[in-house]
Structures are given as C-alpha cells and as structure tokens.
Amino acid sequence: MSGLCGWIGHGAAATDNRQLVEKMAGALARFDASSIQSLAGGESALAVSANRESAHVYQKEGLLVAVWGQVGFKDARLAQMARAEGVAKILADGWRAKGGQACADLSGAFSLCVLDENAGEALLAIDRMGSNPLSYQVSGECLVFGSSADALNLHPLARSEIDPQGLYNYVYFHMIPGAGTVYKSQQRLLPGEYLIYRNGKAETRKYWEMQFLEDQKLPMGELKQEFLQLLHSSVREAVGTQQVGAFLSGGTDSSTIAGILGAVSGEPARTYSIGFEADGYDEMDYARIAARHFSTQHHEYYVTPDDVVAAIPQIAAVFDQPFGNASAVPAFYCARMARADGLSRILGGDGGDELFGGNERYAKQRIFSLYERIPSPLRKGVLEPLVYNFPGGQRVSLLRKARSYIEQASVPMPARLETYNLLERYGPEKVFTRDFLATADAGQPLSRLNATYGQAHAHSLINHMLALDLKFTLADNDLPKVVKACEMAGMEVAFPFLNDEMVAFSARLEPELKLKGTKLRYFFKEALRDFLPNEIITKQKHGFGLPFGVWLQDHKPLQALAADSLTDLKSRHIIRADFIDKLLGEHLDEHAGYHGTMVWVLMMLEQWYRQR
Template identity: 25%
Template sequence: MQDFFGFIDYKRKNFPVNRDEYKIIYQEECYHFNIFFSYRSNQNSVHLNNLDIFLFLVGKISNQAELEILLNCENKMFSTITLIEIAYNKWGLKFIEKIEGSFVIIIYDKQSKKLLLIKDKIGKIPLNYYHSNDKIIFASSLQNFKKVSTFIPSINPRSLASYLQHGSILQPNTILNECYKIKSGHYRDFNLIEKKSKEEAYWKLEESYLAPRINASESTIINNADKLIQKSIEKSYIKDTKIALSLSGGYDSSTIAFFLQEKSTQKINTFTIGFNKKDINEAIDAKAIAKHIGTSHHEHYFTGEDALKIVPKLCKIYDEPFAEYAATPTVLIAQLIQQDNIHDIFVGDGGDEVFATADDTEFFQRIHSIPHKIRENITLPFKKFPMEKIPYLGKMYNFPTKYTKLLQILSSKNIPKTIEARNILFREEELHHLIQNYTTPIRTTFDEIDFRGNQETVDEIIGTYFKTSMTDGELVKSYNAMNRYNISLQTPFLDEELIAYMATIPSSIKIKDNIKKYILKEIAHQYIPKSLLARPKSGFDIPFSEWMRRELKELVYAQINEKRLNEDKLFYTSSIINIRDNFYQGNDSYKYKLWRIFIFQLWYENFKG
C-alpha cells in the first residue's frame, strides 16, 4: 500500500507518530523549522539521504534505460533513486521533463532549504498538501493530515458542492478547506526560509495536440499505434509472474489481454464482473473473448449482498467522497485478485480518451461556430427569468435543471465548459438550498483547461474528458481500489509516448465513418475475430438504485436522517430529507442525487473517526 506522510513545523515542536504503523525515514531539526517524513512500508517506495539531499520516490520510472544514456551512466548499475539524484544535480528541475512513468517524487534540498513535491504527467498516485504560516503537511492521504495535532480539518462547502456536481473532487481541490492536490504534470516548490511556494507546470496535455499532424497512410498509423501499445505493455510486464487483467469484453481490455497472453509463458488471469440483468451484463461476451485468447478466466456475478458488504468499505478505500457507481465491482475485483495472490493488474483506463470516443462532435461544432458573445447575450434574459414560476412546467421534476443546463451549454465559453454544463447534476440554486455556507462555484480543471482554440473539436472533447472524468474519476476508482489491496495498477493506454503519438493523428482517422476508436478497433480485429468484438455496447450501468431500495436501505437511513444531519451542520436538513423521501416514495429520478449524498455521508462519518 502506497502511503506516505511528511510535516514541516515552523514552531519546532514535536508531535506523536505511531512507529508501529509508519516507518520514520527522515527527521531534522533546523534553526528555522523541523522536518519529518515517514511512510508505510511497501515495495514500491525507495528513498535516498545524504549530506545534500533527501529524496523519496513512490511508483515507477518507466524509461530508466533512456535516462542512463542521457546521464552517461550505462552499465554502472545505479539504482533508480540514485539516477534521479544525478539527474537533479545535473539538470535541476528540468530533470522532471526527461523522466516517464507513474510516480510521486519528493525532494528536500538541504543546501537551498527547498521542498519539492512532484507528480507525474498523468497523476495516478495522489499527493496532497496544506501550507500555512506555521506548518506544511504533505501526504498521499488526507486522513494522514490528522496526525498533526494542530491541524483542524473542516469541510470546504464549495468543494462539497463540486463533489455533488461531478461525483468526485476535481484537481486542484480537496474536500477540506485550504488543502489541495498537486496537479498532474505539475510540481510545487516550497522555499522553507521565506515560507513561500509556487506551482509550476512541466507538462500539459493540451500542448500535445498542438504538435504537427501526422502525414502518413492509414495502415502506417495503425501499425505504429499497434507497436506503441505493445511497447507500453512491455514496460510494465514482468516475466514469469502472475498477472491479472480486468476484462469487460470490450475493445480496450480485450486488446490488452491478447498482447499480454502473447507475451506470457503461462495463462494470464482475466477477471469479469457480471450482473443478473441481461441488458447490462457483459460477462458472457467477456467469457467468449477469454476463451478465444486462452486465459484463465474468473467471473463473479455481483449481487445486492455484495453491495451490502462492499459499499460500507468505500469510505475507507477512497480518501475523499467518491460516487462513481463502478467503484463497487472494481473493489470486488481487487478482493478476488488478492485472494489469488496476484500483485499486478492491467486495466484499459484511458482507452476512450486516447483512442477517441467523442460523442456529439457535430453538436459541439454547431454550438461553438456561433461567437461566444452572441450566445451569451441571447441567453442573458432567459437566465433572469424564474422558470420555476411557469405554471405546470416549473413544477415538473427536473425541468428547471434541464432548462438551466441548456442555457449554460449555449453560453459556455469553450468546449470544456460545455462538457461541464452537460454533466452537472444540481442547479446552482439547488446547491444554495442544500449546503450550509455555500457561496460560489470553486475553480476546477474545467476552468483551467486551455486549448487555445487551435485543436480539432474531437481532440478538445477527448482532452477534456482525459483531464477530468478520467484523471479524477476512472483513474481514482482503479488506483485506490487496487492500492488498498496492495495490487500494482498497470495502465498501458496511459503511456506518454502512446498519448503523444495519438494526439498528432487527424480526427478524421481517429473517428472514421462515424466509427469511434477506429484505430484501436482496426488493431484488435487483426488478432481477435470481429464477430466477438463488434456488438452494441451495453455499458456498465450499475443497479445502485435497486440496492438503495433493498439491501442498502437501512444503511441509507442510518446516514441520512435528521439527527445526523443536524449534528454535522453541513447540509440543510429538510432539503436533504426531501431528496431521500422522494426517492423512497418511488421517484427514481432522485437516485443520482441521493447516491452522491449517501456516499458523502458514509465518507464523512469515517473521516470524523
């Protein structure tokens, strides 16, 4: 389990730490501050400490051989952490641009008295921080912040509103006041003498799409992408070890499964979660794919009883409230893999974003063909009109929300804000009636994405989803579930070289003749019969509504009741109770809102301890 914690105390006071739980790897008392660093022992963390530097690495550097060549260190058998020290001494902070992989790097430069918190380009491994005049806290988990007795955590109402809208907490925010995430492709530089810090970006996905378009034949592009996928898998593949793969039977996981089995000298283990509802069950198709490839296949049909066992654990597995419905079967897969004593799992996360599943491209193009100022002026009078007061329509459930969405979509300044508007769950007015002390929307990734208006529409769509629902949704879902059970997560579609290559391919080939993920599908058809893959996608529609009505009902009421809500003083009790009661009176339209509130309440109860 990758879990670390550091603390800088300007008041130079000691504080307790459980030495049985965490290993202290660095302590120093300076004239200006005390510094402390510890971690929960695991095989994916290494550190280095000498007179000049303390350096901590969690995760993996995937281009170590290339780094050795750049540093003239071939055949010297240096460890990864030593290579990072040499790179830092030679290039300074520019060294970050030359390394690839999934990692967090923490550097304490003893000479300059600087602390550097660095996150890789994709941002798989979490890294949070708090900075005030008297202390700095940094850790993989917000729970660890509570180890500092002088830190008093409190919920940020604006972050809570953002969670209710998106189902997760988007970068750079956390659910807590004055606590933040280090963003993907960024580092934060703390000057410990001056008590100042600054954030710097060393990589931005948007810039990948600015590279010149590839001018090559379709067959060449497909062949190159094929090689890059296999190369990416090779970087993470460890020979003669037990390997697991989460297999849905779709193109993403099936392609990875085929290449893994081709490389392996033994059968790889594929895992599928099925459901007893035919319209959402992909287990039958996944089983057929596994049989064709020749894997050792495992399937489990998820039931309400499974939900009752797993849902209460979500608050311990996910560091922040996380309402992605697919988290429950993902946790179950992690449990099954752990039971089989497997420590590595490959997943297809990022396949939709890298290979382009872009819905409604023409819709986005039509909207943004009209200048923003004109669209904004057209919608302005409608925004001032209280639609709730219109007879009949104003009382129809969800009409005000749909109306508000439409106005936000029409007046959105760019594609990222259009996508955000399409996916909101609550109206702004609702949030003011639900959350105490809520003021205005908090700034998130949606506000910071900048395509400069030069990219193709498809790239802006998939790029936006990559930086939001993939990075802070899909990847959070997979990483936290696997990390909890000491399983290393491998994401071959999120390889930097593959991402950069796919970003330069014209959208006319990414989506050809209305076929989404055209390149990946053409690759897959070379190895797996099209008849096994080409079928209508059933989706992963988790029956959480049925769970809340049956197996989870008692738990929902235990979390959402007047006594509990009044004690917490976060929500306006009557508004939350209204959502709960409407759902249990048979109005299924409230299920999404109730689920997000329920998951938050579970998480908050655990966080309070």
Template identity: 30%
Template sequence: MCGVHGLYRLDGQRVAAETLSAMGNITQHRGPDDEGMHIDGACGIAMRRLSIIDLAGGHQPLSNQEQTLWLVCNGEIYNYRELRSELQAKGHVFKTGSDSEVLLHGYAEEGDAFVQRLNGMFDFALWDARRRRLLIGRDRIGVKPLYVLQDGQRLAFATEAKALLALPGVEPELDRSVLASYLQLGYVAAPLCIFKGMRKLPPATLLAVEDGQISEWRYWQLPTRIDTSLSEADWVARVRDQLDKSVHMQMVSDVPIGAFLSGGVDSSAVVGLMAQHSSQPIRTYAIGFEGGAAEALYNELPYARRVAELFGTQHREILVKPDVVGLLPKLLWHMDEPIADTAFITTFLVSEFARQDVKVILSGAGGDEIAAGYRRYLGGHYAARFQTLPAWLRRSASFAARHLPADRHSGLLNTLRLAKSFLASTELSPDARYASYLQVLDRQAVAQMLLSEQAGADPLQDALARVHSGDELQRMMAVDLETQLPDDILLLTDKMSMAVSLECRVPMLDHELVELMAAIPSAIKVRDGRLKHILKQSVADLLPADILDRKKRGFGTPMGAWLKRELAPLLQRLLSPEVVRTRGLFRSEAIQQLMADHAANRIDGTDALLALLNLEVWSRIYLDRRDPADVALELKSYLA
C-alpha cells in the first residue's frame, strides 16, 4: 500500500528528479515507510510506501533481472502466491517477496492481458524500457483512485490529485463544468475531476503511452447474464463459499490486522469469518457519538459490542463528539475533492483510532451495492403495489406528501422523509425514479442555484446509458457499481484511511464475489421486500437474527441536526450572501431559501447544504491557497 505518481514527457525532455520528489512529498501520509523513483529519459515513475508485505525487501520501483521493466504499484494483489508459483515454474526469477512483483513478471509473460489475472485492489505504473512504453492501470472495482493530467507536453498521473498540483505550471483551478453534476450527486464522478485539466481514470481501465500516442481501454465489465438454473439453496452455498474465500485471502499481511465493526450485516459477517480463520482474537474497532436523540440514532456501539462478544474479538470503541469545524479543512485537503457524504468524517475518526494498533483493516464496504442493501432498491417493488390503489387515493397521497415534514435525525420525521421521497417518485420512469432517490438536488434546483451552468458530462445518465440489460434492480445496482461506489464510498474510504497511513481492504468487493452476485436473479437477491436476502441467508448460521434483520443505518454523522444547532453560525457565515457573491458560482437567494427550508424541516437539506459548505471550505484551501490549519482557525472564530 502506498501512493504512486509519475510523468511522461511527450516533448521528449528528461524528467527531473526534483519534480517527482515534490509530487511524493505532498503525499507522504500515504507511504511514510519508504520512497523510490526510476527515471529513464522522458519517463519517470515513483512511489511512497506503506510497508505491509515483505517489509524488508519490498522497496519500489521493482525491476526484472534485465532491468528493462520497472514497476510502482499501490495496493495489494491477494492471489500473488498462486501467480508467483505459476510464473516461477515458467522460469521467472523473483528478487523480492512483494506481492506487486507478480505484475512485473506477468506482464513480461503475457503483456497487458495479465492484469485480468490479478485479484486485488491496485493502481500501478509500468515502464517498458525496450518499447519506450508507459502503462498505467486501476483495479476492476475502483478501490484505489488514480488521477491523470494531460496537456500538449506531458502526461502525469498520481494516486492523489494534490500530487499533480506540485507539477511546474499547474495552477489549482475549479472546473465549473462539473458543478451541476456535483450538486446533483454530492460527489464528482469519474472521469470528471473538480480540478480543471485533470480527470480520474475510471475503474478497470488501462492507459498506455507509446511513440507519443495515448490509448485507453477497459479490460473488465460487470457481467450482465443472469443465471436462472440454480436454486436459492445453491446460491446461498456459493455466496458463503466465495465470501469466505475472499475474507481469508484478504487477511494476508506481515503486520497487525484488524476490522471495522458497526454491528451491521456486512461488517459483522466479515468479522465472523475472520474469526474462523484466526487462532488469535480479531481486533475490532467501532465508533459512536455523544449527544442527544439525533446522535443516538447514529450510535451503533451496542450492536458492535454484541457481535464482538459473539466472536470473542479484542474490541475497542470510541465515543466522540467530533470537532467538525477543526476537522473539515484537514479532511477536505486529504479528500482532494469536496463531498457531501458525512461518512468521510466518521471513516477518518475510526481509522485514526484503529491506527493506534494496526496497519491493515478490513471493512464491510460494498455489501449494499453487491447484495442489494439500499432502500432505493425497493422503489420498484413498492411502486408496483402503489399503482394497485385507486387513482383518487394515489393523487391524494401524492398531494399530501408535498406538505410532509422531513428530517433524517428523528425516527418519525425520517420515516416521513422516506415516504415523501417515495410518493414524489411513483409516477416516474424506473430510471428517473432511481435518479430521484440518489440526487442531492434535482436538475431544476441545480439550474436555479447556478449563476451560469456550463455544459458538462452527466456521469449518472452516461452510466445508465451503458447498462442495456437486466431488470430494474439489476440496472440500479450496476450503475451504483460504476458511480457511487468508486467515486463516493471507496474514494472517501481510501483517502480517509490513508490520511493516517492505514490500509483498508474490502473483501465484499472481491471481483469474483461481485461477478457471482451479479448473476443471481433479483427475486433471490431481494425476497418479498427483504433487502440483502441472499447475503443474509448465506451467513444465517454465523450471525444472530437481531443483527441480520436490524434496521439499516448509514455510516455517517448527525450532520443535519448539527447544521440546525451548534454549526448553524458556521453555515450562515460560509454561505452568507457576501461570501456567495464573492465566490461567483451560485445565486445567493437560492441558497438562503435552501437553508430556511432545512431549518423549518420542510425538506431535509443536509446533503445539499453540506455539498455547498464543503465546496466553500475546499475553495479556501485549494483555490485561495490557504493552509488547512489557518482555515480551521477562521471557522472556529465563527462559532466563538
């Protein structure tokens, strides 16, 4: 695990070592244990290393015996032992015990196609000196991020965008064409990037530079064929077997390892299976919030404690009332791009807590996307039932829904919020209904908020257009795997865990498990309105019923309540008419109306307000070039 970066000079000039060093220095948090670089004329590749496997011998860049191939790789290749044995049998001589070295010899044996043999999470850069060819790539699911900058003179890449800002002549500039998409989704989806001139390499993508020509292609697609030949019992057995293999494979490490534990189905299943493969108690980590009723809704410590006791883990938990104002600038600097998902705060805090003991952590992230765990996946199920009601009753219910209060931090108001969202979508097409559940702001609200909407890509609609087969549920899940999963959940997981030099692994996203789950019929994935039915059945002998069927709660913070209470002055200052006019992006009156509607519970504007607030804090750090600590002091003064 580390951060990789590099530069290919299209103009033929030699890459300067100082340039690569500057790129690496800004991402030292990703790899505090080691650094290295290799420069061959117009190409230079480099890394910062967090030592996990082959602590003494895994220095990068790695090279073959002839020193004609050079590699830097960030992440882990979980099936490296099997691949190593196969390659050694064919005569390849390994210099190290590093898992990454199999990529080097695999490329020598099979070329670009070898990447399809890898089981892991990674981004990498490989320099083929004989062909004068640079190859960079990203894992199938997009667990590890990779940013690219390309102009007429160079192509540069880095695990974090901020490393590209260290390049000579690169100035941080907002790409206004992504603002509409950002406000709609609450994150910047690939291939878009918040910085003008940069982009994110999509998951499962390779990019090559050879003879001054740049080519890019996908090497993997989510299978679309549904297998109707197996019984539910057969699927249960297959899912359990593959999940067990994934967890066991991802426990490989030469340093202490632990697990995040929320007490939900996904993290509990991972911990339970880890316990079966370990002779020592698994180290588990959980987080809860101090405060009142809103905080209590997000406190999952009792569930985590129950699972920890069940499997005899070495459990640690932390109860926090986070200094959000002090944290935001620092965390948004690490994120590279603004985001409206409050899970980035929670993930940082629990990562920081776990890093006191371990270097590697396993997470249940991805379980909702592969096993159908989100409420929105029931939209079509309940819409069909709703359509059986008399037309007058449907019209009355939809009219009444417009006047329902909404707030996610009260049990009753959260139920009304969900009902309001559902009733507003019942007459929409399946694609439009899905988009309505996902969006932070709808297109009309975005248009009213932006001063000038520049033409830009719409990643959600582009992803929907690429998915041609499957029923409504399969379609939603496939799009989530291309958008929200890599560009929201996995991006924040990577950035927040690596901010404290912690490697986070996601066994639920082993690509073989993902492919298996994609082939299961929707009627088995979700049975009679029961989300995650097949996954729950596969671990029914492992987890008790109160954990399997507990009410879902996202891994976030009670931010909406805080914005109405202790953080209200911060919101008023950062989104004041004067600040908004000075920044020159939005109509102040639209933002003021949004704030008023949220405060009065007419809408739940948590995500929209956080998207705007975080964009302003991000702008002060990156566009105004201010130190995050200085911005934090300023924000704290607003609450004094």
C-alpha cells in the first residue's frame, strides 16, 4: 500500500531511526512494491511509500515534512510556489505561519505529517473526505503514526492489545468506524481533521467540516452548466499525467465517470466490469449499455465461487483491522483486470450517492418522516389506538402494514436507519458470549450515529442523512473497500466525485434537488439526462454485490472455508458457539442471502485474526 509512517519522541541516532522507519514503511509497500523515501532526525523519523507523483518530503533544521497523495493548493500563488519549491516545502512554511490551519490550504486526497524536533511538536492530518487514512498512538513521550496499523505496530513502543469495543462495533457495522480502531491504544483521524502533538499530549481539531447551504436557489440551467464543468475538471484532475481506466458497474455514477473520462482524454475510455452467474446479482447488461453508449474499450470478468475462496485470505491480509464488506472481492478482481491491461490508476464513482442523494433509504426515510407531520393528538388519540386495538387486526393485511409503518416511523432518527441491523435482529446477547459482552458497550454504535447525525450543519432530513453517510458509509466503509482492493491489485484509485469543488457544489444544492419527494438524486439525473443512456437513468440501484450466501448453499470449498473459519472463531470466546452452529445450520436454510451476510462478517473476523 502507499502511505506514510513515522514518529517523534524516540531514538538517539538518525541512522538507527532511518532503519526502523524503513522497516515500518515496508509494511506499506508489500503489495505494490512502491518506492520508499525516508527522513530521520535524532528522535524522529518519517517515510513515504508511493510513486513519485504522490510522495513529497522535506527536511531542514530539525523540521521533517511528508505528504502522501494527489494533493494541490487552493491558492494559485501557493500552487505556483509548490511547483517551483515542492509541496512539502510550502507546507512547512504554512506550518510555521499558521500551525494546523495550514491544512485548509490543501486540496485533493492526502495525509501528511510535520515533525518539529526543535519544538517537540508534530502535526498530522488527512483530507476532507478521509480518502487517505492515518492512525496514531501516544506512548509515553512518543507519538507514533501510520497509514496502516500494520506499519504502526512495527514500532517498538506500539501497543497492539485488541479492543473488545472495536470488535463489537465491527459486528454491528461490518467495519470499525473511526475514530476508533481494533486496538485499544490506537485512534484514526476523522475526515477534515488534524492533530497537534506537544508536551506528550495529542489534541485533534477540525480544519474543515461539511456546511450545507440549504437556502440558495439558482436556475436549473446555471446549476447544470456548472455541474458539467466540474465533472470535466474533476475527472481531468484525477487523471493527472497517467493512463487511467474506470470501474463500470452500469450505475449512474460509474457510467458518468466513464463517459466524462472519454471526453477529457479524447479517446475511448478503458472500462472494467464484474459479473456474477447468480440470479438477481448480475448487472453486466447495464455496464454493456454504458460501454456501447460511450464507445469504451470494455473489459469484463465473471467472478466465480472459486475466485472468492482464493481471495478471502488475501482480503483479510490487506486490511489492517477486521473488515466485512464482501464487495471488496469483486472490486479486487476488477482492479486486477485494469492492472493486467497495463494501467496503474483507476477511477471510482464512489461519493455520488452521498453527495447527491442516491441511496434507496433516503426515499424510505422520507416516507416515514411524513408521519411526524401529523399532529400528535391525532396520532396518539385516534390513529394508533385504531391500528393497534382493532379487533382481529392481525388478520387484516392493510392494518398489519399500517402497524409496521407506525412502529418504524415512531423510532427517532438515526436509530430508525438501524431497524434492519443484523446484530439487532439477532440480539447481541444471542450472538456474543456473556464474558465478551461484559467488556463492551452495546449502546456505543447508536451513540456514535446520534453524535454524527446531530452535529450535521443542516436542517433538512436529506442533508442530515447525507452527513451521516459521508462518515459511516463513505469514509469508514466504501473508500477503504475500494482503496484496499486496489492496493491488493497493485493499483492506485482516484474518486472524481470527491473533488473539493464538487463537494462544495453539492453542499449548496437545495435539499429538494437531491431528494424530490421520493425521487432520488433528482438534480443529478436531470443534469445528465442528455448525456447518460435512459436505461441507466431509470435503472434500480444495485452495485457490485457479492452472491456469497447463494453460492454458500452449493459450493463445497466455500462451505468448508466458512465452516472452518467459524469453528476456529469459537475458541476466541467472542461469539457464542451455539449461535455459530445455528447460523451455519437452520439460519442459512431459512434465507441464505440474508444470513450469509453474518457468516461473511464472522468468517472475515477469524480470517483477520489468522493474518495478524
């Protein structure tokens, strides 16, 4: 993986420090064999593992600076100076003048560190969307950090005791949301956040937060023109000087990126799609529609159950903590195609849903929110007594549906979004052992959701949900999934929708232009109606879902791997043995697709333990 790592407050000789930091950086380069640049002082060191275009370092008079990523400066004067003197040098000047707020001058996807040995201070930061992760740990008078915990843990002062709360959160969310990690002593920076370390203490602050400007009303034609210009500039910026390709699922986001890529490059885009031989999962027809429409150089691969068996240990190894999004498998095989085609960077359409209102749950929650508009006396005094107390109501389909609607609509946001959470459906006490549950706070996941939802700078329901998804769906889940899958294939990935100007544009769209009634991403589709094929505009959202549960019913090697993994997981005394037996037995027989998700989540937990 590309990334950076290092520390301040430990060591005595620059030569020894350099050897140690390069050992740490080796964990970042083990998949793509990227080159390593290192700097060392008397009690600090840093290293960047990346290609030359994405790595920037600077050292002078006790100041060590590193930046990793596709980074630029918002100010034209600073951008010009960076081209002449180097990105890291200009960041060093910004640190001296502004401290942590120098991060606000940067644009793009990045992580960075500034180590000031003379002052005994350090600065860490990541980009606004959280594309480039950074974990850290304070150990005595030393701050250790790394883009991956695998690198951080190689430092002699690192502590890697497993945090039961991290494991609980993993089973709840199928990933571990930041700022927490799977390790007790380690934290991760949140999107748009920087850390200042001084006097043995670390303090995090925000240099950027999403601010929704909900009252701006501009003509549709003007918005459309600006949006199309931003699409072209953001794709052009993501391409840089490289030959690139694009993921193509056949959805609106990936199809848009593929079409714009062809337009800005002046030649047919190279596109890559994954299919499955499983009813209800294959979206290849839509990918082919988009490929024909934009005349792309299209490449396809059908993932098999044998491919899944082969990829599972590798997927577990590339993630530095448990990760349960099964779509990492098709993303890997898609990126591997692009790598075999001679490319080193691929464009992803991630972020479009979270910026422009594309997830099905947005429309569903809009319907539930209508119940809150009914006056409370009418709800409590008339409707609910009628629905709940009507004689024989359980036998009347309409009343059963009304009762279900009222029950869900009465749950406050954002807890209502977790109505179908797998762990909540099973019941934590039936999934986890009693001893394990005594070490974790079962209420923490919802507390984290509530905090993020409540802190959103928005008034509308849709923007509150978008703010929540920018954190939990995008930064904590989808971006790591794609980035790590591409890392395993030896590929870089860029996300044009997450361009800073595109994010700012989405923030000032009226809420009704994102969700108009129950029409998802209304503005996005209207703006691209003459650009995308109509079949893509009107299709149901799907994506690179993996038919794991379906294949698990019949594929013997997959069954054996899952059963072996979950049997070994029993010995860790985290998950109840009787739950595992029931899950592999009657639950899978009841609904393979639904319960197969939990099999995958627990299997990947055990696989991660094996790869540590």
